[in-house]
Amino acid sequence: MLLTPVDNSAIVAALAAALDGGPAVLPLSADDPRAGELRSAMAPGEPTLPGTAVVVATSGSTGAPKGVELSATALRASAAATHERLGGPGQWLLTLPANHIAGVQVVVRSLLAGFGPVLRGTRPFADAVRSMTGPRRYTSLVPTQLVRLLDDPVGLEALCSFDAVLLGGAAAPASLVDRARAAGVRVSTTYGMSETAGGCVYDGQPLDGVRVRLSDGVISLAGPTLASGYRRDPVGTSAAFVDGWFRTTDIGELSADGTLSVSGRADFVINTGGVKVAPAAVEAVLAEQAGVAEVCVVDLPDAEWGQLVAAAVVPVDGSSPPLVDDLRAAVRARLGGPAAPRLVRFVTALPLRGPGKVDRSGVRDVLRGS
Known part of the structure; x- marks a missing residue:
């Protein structure tokens, strides 16, 4: 049985309960015209895989949407590894939709740190930042958001007050990252996907417990943050998750010190x-x-x-x-x-x-x- 909240406040409450063993959550967005289609495809009345806390519905831009089932254990492991990498638990500002994995993890990290996440909503970025009360402050952005904040003096000043800013969701040009760091933003690039409970490689280095390997250039990932599988899709699950590894559709390279660089999708040339x-x-x-x-x-x-x-x-x-x-x-x-x-x-x-x-x-x- 899946709860299907459609606004950020309801999603936060449902995720808090799910992390403590409550009903699994399928977060949706009321602004998404496909919300009804996704709800139907995920069959909320049917059982989830054992231990599932969240089902993240992928966009399905290249076919039928998939539901990635994540356990509370995987979500907690990801949040703990993130805080360990960034310097300690803190409060998070939610600037992303909470129905996607990046938004889900912002909520989870803040809840597990003992704070409610700050929901930006429609407020100006700087106003939302001023309402934060945590001893350490974090947020997660996509490249488009970062570009706009860098061009806004008030927004940039607020952004520089964060202890860390995660940048993911799409490939970030090196020039953008360099510009942000030169402006005083403590930005870290992330690589991951719904199947890995969000970003699991920061600035090219895997989080603690995460392993990376390449096969013919294709990236595979393993560790405690992996999803349990795909909802109602045992064939797809067995094909993608093999012997504790998730085979991505991305190609990359590993340097001598283990730094991962992602070149693009293996299936897109x-x-x-x-x-x-x-x-x-x-x-x-x-x-x-x-x-x-x-x-x-x-x-x-x-x-x-x-x-x-x-x-x-x-x-x-x-x-x-x-x-x-x-x-x-x-x-x-x-x-x-x-x-x-x-x-x-x-x-x-x-x-x-x-x-x-x-x-x-x-x-x-x-x-x-x-």
């Missing part, structure tokens, strides 16, 4: 004229260029090349964007001619889905002009 191009690599180069705030690279169908490399770019200054030829030249110099985007379009914002994740289907629509 662009085949242009017979040459395979990794969109994440192109995005990384473009994001480093002067005048680029955000970027997303996708494929578009093309009669001659099969697929085109296409880029949607949010400029720092919309009235004076960087030169397209300069952007292409930077990619060509680093990654070779086939990787240079044949189409570049400047946009005011990237379409999003979920907490800061870029909607690549929406980007394709934008680039097609639809």
